[in-house]
């Protein structure tokens with residue numbers, strides 16, 4: 001009977017430990033390399049003020065519409081506008097959305113700039 005109780009206790013201890021460790025481990029993996037945008041849009045929405053690579057604020061923030069091409073040392077693989085906290089995707093459309101750091105000019109979900117901050 002004691003052995004049976006021990007087995008049950010061991011099982012529950014392991015289950016509780018796994019329930020705590022697995023989500024924490026997965027979360028830390030997610031922070032190390034955030035998920036890239038599912039696909040890069042190619043057609044900006046009509047009539048929206050777009051951030052233009054190499055101009056104005058986009059130039060100052062070293063914005064690129066393809067984050068993977070950034071040569072800025074701050075850029076890490078997997079970082080892009082889609083997983084940046086300044087990307088207002090709830091107000092966006094077609095993979096584009098206004099960016100708080102760009103004065104609400106629209107950027108692509110595949111973009112990146114040096115003001116990137118993970119969500």
Ligand code: SF4
Pocket residue numbers: 063080081082084085086087099100101102107111112113114115116117
């Ligand atoms: S602040 Fe974030 S959302 Fe805005 S351009 Fe930079 S990386 Fe993209």
